Amino acid sequence: MIRLCCSVLFGLLLAASASAGEWPHYGGDAGGMRHSAAAEITPINVENLTRAWLFRTGDMTARADDMKHSAFEGTPVLVAGSLVFCTPFNEVVALDPGTGAPKWRYDPKIATGYRPGNQFVCRGVTSWTDAAAAPDALCATRLFMGTTDSRLIALDAATGQPCLGFGRDGEVKIDPGMDLQWPGEFQITSPPAVARGVVVVGSAISDNRRVDAPKGTVRAFDARTGKPVWEFNPIVRGAEDHPESWPRGSVAHHTGHANVWAPMSADEARGLFFLPTSSPSPDFFGGERAGDNRYANSVVALDAATGEVRWSFQTVHHDVWDYDVPAQPSLVTVDWKGAPRDAVAQVTKTGFVFLLDRDTGEPLFEVEEKPVPQGGALGEFLSPTQPIPVAPPPLVPQELKPEEAWGLTPWDRAACREKIAAIRSEGLFTPPSEQGTLMFPFTGGGANWGSAAFDPATSTLFINTSRAGHVIALIPSENFEAAKAAAPNEEISPQAPTRWAVKRELLLSPLDLPCNPPPWGMLTAVDLSTGTIKWESVLGTPRDLAPVPVTFKWGTPNFGGPIVTAGGVVFIGAAMDNYLRAFDAASGEELWKGRLPAGGQATPMTYQWEGRQYVVIAAGGHARAGTKLGDFVVAFALPHGK
Template sequence: MPTIYIHKLTSRTIITFVSLFSLVVYVGCDNRTSNKDHTTWTHYGGSADQSKYFQASQITKQNVGQMAVAWTYPSGDNFPYFFSPIVVDTTMYVLGKNSSLIAVNVVTGKEIWIHANLTGMTRRGINYWESKDKKDKRLIFTLNNSLQAIDAVTGKSILTFGDSGYVDMRQGLDRDPSSIRRMQAMMPGVIYDDLVIMGSAPGESYFSPPGYVRAYNVVTGKLEWTFHTIPHPGEFGYDTWPKDAYKYVGGVNVWSEISVDPERGIAYLPLGSPTYDYYGGDRKGSNLFGNSLVALDARTGKRLWHFQTVHHDIWDYDLSPAPQLLTVNRNGKNIDAVAIATKHGFVFVFDRVTGEPIFPIDEKPFPKSEMPEEVSWPTQPISSLPSFTRHEVTKETLNPYFPDSIKQQWYKRLESAKSGLYVPPSDQYETIMMPGALGGANFGNTAADPENGIMYIQTQEYASVYKLEKVGPPKIDLSENDVKKVKSFYTGNCQTCHGENMAGGVGPSLVNVGQRIFYSEFKSIVTNGSGQMPGFTHVDEETLKALYRYLGGNPISFNFGRRGGDNTTPEGPVVASGGAKIRPDAKRNAPMLDYPEGVQHPADRYTTDYGLEWPGLLSPPWSSILAYDLNNGTIKWRKPIGEDSLYVQGDKTKGAPNGTQRKGMVVTSTGVVFATAKGGKVYAFDADNGNILWETTLSHETNAQPIMYTLNGKQYLVINATSNFMKDSYDHSKKEGALPRGYVVYSLPDAK
């Protein structure tokens, strides 16, 4: 397919537009769901476009106030906090007891089958695929860095998929696969035709693996294509990095939602930041395709166009919300568009095919970094559309509900700190970024009315406080006696190979190694040995934990890949357990801890934490939902959402601090917008003006995308209500009449 670039890469802006004259050959290919078909919920975001839009007529603005609980499905003791179910015909697929995947009949609520003990499965959802003749129906998901398939009818693993039932996703990432500890994304990916397109979550540390986007055949498990998000030599964008950067830089991954235009065969990738998030002295350049919206040919993985929303990101401003595919009317002309909302509060809108901006974007200058060897990009793209967040914390905008002691503390901090859009992080003073690492808009926080050009955004006013520190021996939170014990053990057993200052020698560097591997793995390596390293079976547990802390770790930190599950068989129609068996590595090598030999790099590295201790730092409202009219580029309405006992109890006009993190929406064709928010809140808003039409409070918190389905003309809203409330004053699970922890299904009452 010919691709014509109509403007070349420059040092000031990294924008490429294309004309796709032969794209029409992809329209009309078999087995593709139309973007206009929003009557089912077989994808994480409803359909492949991730719009969360649902076409049905029963629930309207006039009757939504009658919504009530129709039935519930209890989740069991192992809480699937983040999982969003999907519905196919009369079957709903949920994650439940003992990390089991469960098929439930939506008519009777009866369990059809249980595939037990899928500990380490994708935390947020699964993919569904069926063949044209509907004889082959599959659930595609990741499990402990493997891609697997389960028969959607029987619940059993499909062992003809991949290598005896699994595909090792650690392969092909320019790293030793046996050194990769975490690869799979929290999100399920997306189905297009007979492909499953997968993102990843490889970590955010120095030397994490790169987040290449890959497509696999849903029947065979064969890798069909790879898009190098950190380009290889000879690929477009390679010159926006130092030489061989792909060998040591990580990230630039899609850890959230990939949107697909099935009619055109285009996948839209919201790509994240390069590692390390807050210091880029080892990645001078604009760093394509970091922080970019990239349009790919979904069949081949070929880049069609891209736009970089942040050049050389040092603020962790990933693109995390789903790109929204809408038709907008500009100057009397309908344009099929794609819109992306960002963590830092901007909306960028492009022609879906050519990548041409529909609203102007200006490159504006920003302050230069003063960090050693850091070269911040001199300009950043600013959308001409109104921002939906504030960008600075000042004494005047500080939370007025703070006690005076906290106000005085912050007045003093603000005198020496810097705050403002794109202020570079420093090791000399605090940088107060607004929004911070959690946004603004984050994953799950966008939805759309695709035919009418309206995008809905959930956003929060949540700052981060950063201060860089040189990477070195970790701060040691140990008693004097523990320090002596650790130093004695290290000197006697480790120093010969790993060096006096843990910087490496015969063995690799151990500086902050505790931040790169989990305690269980660390314990196994020390006690059992690894490679040429002998095992130290005599070391006691307390010394091991102290040594792990000394090396920068936290022994009680959790493992992203292996949460929950006690591996006992739950009650019910269990048909299988554990998924396809993954063969263990013959050898597990240490994660990459230093630059490859011969690579030029800064003398020092710097890190900071996420600085998220102050969710209510600014004056309210702290969290909101808003309707963005992309036909004219205006915010149509905005309403606060969520409840929290922090500072202002029960005041609905303030919203909730951190009120939209891990929340979601469902937009209906009848003009009702359902939204979840902190405090177990569920709202139904009038799409035209934002008026609340219905409101309820869950017995347990929700941290998952709500979904919708219809059965015999009756419309149902499903919410995963399995999380814990953070404060006793808002723990609705303890109130009279509380529902059990689980999936809650709402509908209109049957007519009498």
Template sequence: MKRILYLFTVLILLIAASWMPPVKDIYLSWPTFAGTNDGIRYSSGDQINKSNVSKLKVLWTYETGDKTNKTTIPTTPIMIDGVLYGVTPRLNLFALDAATGVEKWIFKPLDSTARGSIRGISYWQNKNGSDKRIFYSTGPFLYAVNAANGKSITSFGKGGFIDLRENLDVDFPNSSVAGNAAPTIYKNLLITGMRVSEGSDAVPGHIRAFDVITGERKWIFHTIPHPGEPGYETWEDKDAWKRVGGANNWAGMALDVKRGIVYVPTGSASPDFYGANRKGSNLYANSLLALDANTGKYIWHFQVVHHDLWDRDLPANPNLVRVRKDGKWVDAVAQITKHGYIFMFDRVTGKPIFPINEVPVPASDLPGEEAWPTQPIPTLPEPFARQKFTVDEISKRSPEINAQLRTEFSKYRGGQEFIPPSFQGGIIFPGFDGGGEWGGSAVDPQTQIMYISTTELPWWTQMVPNPALNKISGKTFKEVGKSVYAKYCVTCHGPELKGDGKAFPSLVGLNKKYNEQQLRQILDNGRNMMPSFRQIIEGEKAPLITYLLDLEDKEAMPVRPGAAPSPERDIAPLYTMNGYHRFYDKDGFPGITPPWGTLNAVNLNTGKLLWKVPLGEFEELKKQGFPNSGTEIYGGPVVTKGGIVFVAGTQDEKIRAFDKANGKLLWEGQLPAAGFATPAVYSINGKQYVVIAAGGGKLGMRSGGNYVAFGLDR
């Protein structure tokens, strides 16, 4: 009788289970820019696997229709409940049927002239699903949009948006501020950082939380501490908090929902490269912060670079992982860096998972500069990028090229890490764009293996006396404009306006492309990777335009003579960098032995680098007998339960699939333009999709305006 009763009970339970709604697997949708709040870019879908990935084909293509020359799309779209949300090159927000690519709606922001770089967007809904919202920024404006119909939610903030230049405890109405990363959403809080200027005029990059319903500010964490706050003592100038900017989060965050902790990586303090006006270690710049997500209260931090002189911002969101250490499971947070290291900490205590040593580094001989005497170097995990660029690493594509590069190399200081900026100039390696970059890393939670795409390219930099400090009394309008150019523009475009090849365009002959009104719009709103320079007061902007467009003196008259400048923070440094320069050979290829771009796998339990394979190639070099060179990479990987690592981001305009166990190339697909972004991978009714934004537009590449979905035809 008992056996019959037992079998009957089991039968009832099985029947009941069959009527229960299926449990949603968070790793089958793609609800945040990094897949989930833990930021690991993992998909548990396994329809696409090693046995069939070679059969992938294009399932649909969404043409945004608004690409122009030099536009790009660095956005990773999100997918919730069968709807895909993304951003066009002109920063319009859209919604698609995620299975078919058919457009549902499109939202155009109020500031239709805004340009810039949006890497991610955010989604929130209330408990019963009656209120669903998308949050994203164009320039300084953070919008709330109805996810169902694409209409502005006018009850949020100032009629549908909040201005990120406000509610910083001091407002900066004319400052360069942009919300390029996806805000992190915890309960009813919208936690956000922002992109700011990297010059001496930068505003502080404080972290804030806003109410998702009203837009009201709920808390603020001062990344440049105010008097009485922890970290204030790390600034020798006790008034630094009044005038130093930066220490901002532009790369995104990770969220431990269960513990209510948000992990925030920050960038360098301003200005970059010369720190005489910001002596000290400069907390909380270049730090990983653990904050109480409810209140913004400090929990712990670790500073990855002290007194940064190399633009070593923390470039990507952290990954929340679970690792096996000393026979026990530890909830950890892992942070990749531009210089090719992985720093790992206990999520709760901030204690390093592996020892981190403070290593002596070279002193500065630049007048007024005091480089920090040591820098933290983790013993493990092993670095995922080469750390030193020596003569032996110079490209050997031909004896002529090797000789040319040796001559160039001999001009600069090199061969070690953390070489301070100097009048002689020095090699930065890995270069300013990584090592690790904003595309982020992926982690398989089943194996604790991290996958990182990285660029291994040296750059060089040199310091010069700041031309902007020249006295301007008695000078013509155009001569004043030249000094303003030296203050704001010379770092990227060079002292002779010629730029740096593919990365930073030449401004020579700008008057043949733009009139005064068009140039004003670009300066105010930014364009692609160029930030807004709205903070330039009219007394400087009009002379700058006169100089750039080679106008007759005083032809570019002020349009807002009464405009008030931002609060005085702009103490021009004595010395400035003379521009960003990749170390290229005469043919425009990297001057280091390949590979120049790689995909890497690191075991987070042991800290060991498992494998490294080239990522991308140049057809021209392939024909010359140099295949698998790798290319510069802008975009990160995604790893799946099906055994695949998907990654694009290369200059050869392809997306690839690798065997996650050994790095073997399994498939590659051609894109209509380079996929300088990180893919989104999701499943709908058992069918798996891989979607990449094909925006191109960097490094001299053609621009594109498409999102492309790959999958199996069944």
């Protein structure tokens, strides 16, 4: 009887998804499941997918210089009869879903030559329908977007016209709360979230420049008027609610960040926002911020009406590794001990998956506080333990020994072995050091902003991960200028005014290949009912990275995420070769790959239009990752009659 009830409830969930008929949110739904009820494309016919249409934004010509500092990470939404996305420069474009023909375009006029600290990035827009407005009224359904120059903009979803009653002429200028070192130090890269008539926005803030950095305040506004509703500062609130986490005299007064740069999730029925917060400033030295530093590095559930904390769960105590919570919290309903259970699944840079009760934040799988390496730099205050989930197992290796070094030849293998032997390498949470410390996984993950996809019919979570290492070396602050002058092209940051600057570099061989053994990118399916791994598949090849097109199944580091369909197919780009791939959701077998005109470091989406299922991805590359740049949006579909 219980199992029958469970099956009926899951059927209702799927039916609700199917009845929507669209992809109205960045993550498919407001809770970021990245699941579609579309089922025309299946493991049997997916090999027949062909390009249905291609659209170019024109940025390769109009913003040629700025493209060198951009990443096209956008995922379109399907709303009001249009496929809508934002370019890296915050232009909002609406296309005909069946042909890719442009319908309207809005340009917020981001200045050319502007240099944001986190590249030009716009991951998506958010739609909201005003139940109190007449259906045909202007801005009855509106789109919200945060910009790289710190504005929150509201547009009519049907026409792209600014919603003039929102803020001032359709936009609200976000005040970072302090003077910036340069205009691009503070920006908005991820889509806002909306619940109960309140729209909230986070921020992306440049790392490691200073202790007294902008705070990671999340700001809420009335979705109709743009008037401020509340603010949530993870650091100040952490000091109030967890005094032991920010001892008196520590930096609650001048430490910044703990910002929400990744996408947030919303639960309309519960009236909750779910925030993935980052580390406090600076990333690699916490001597000025003793304590666990809650609510940083946490999943935080906020009341949509008031901004009050309902619950929080910290994934890393006193972070000195840049292990932000980097991904949208996945609001899932799992088959838990024979009954449906509403939960939050959070993937992390460390490779852990935390499964939390959605109402209380209590872990469903036990989380143990385990001792971790100590012996931090002079002045540091390390946490003696870190939270480690009993299940699921970590999705990536978390330790690399000299004898495990990899190389294409004996020469570069030996060089990697010597590099690892010369630095601290004691496993996950080894503290940064003047000697140099191996961070494995690196600050790009494990998992990252691409988040995860969830199939409610099977309680399966699909996660793509990267496997690479960083070497983190602390530099006495008095030596910073000399170190920077000696290596101007390397990442050396001041962390002022602490006693330590920092150098961060990838652990690479003389041939510029990772020193850890492949695979370097994986796609993994996790059963959230049991906490077990169902399958793992290699994601990507060095085909577009090597001087010649080699297709070794080595995987690559990846940026972007997966989606899953009721047809039983997982779609993902993300890898550093120019392909969109399809995997069998049941077995993990790679079934198809479609060639892209540029890097696909974005999360795809899918929808049905006039009886045909399309899969769409932005193909514009990622400047920092070194993939091919472009300004393409590409749609694939089955040929008519297939």
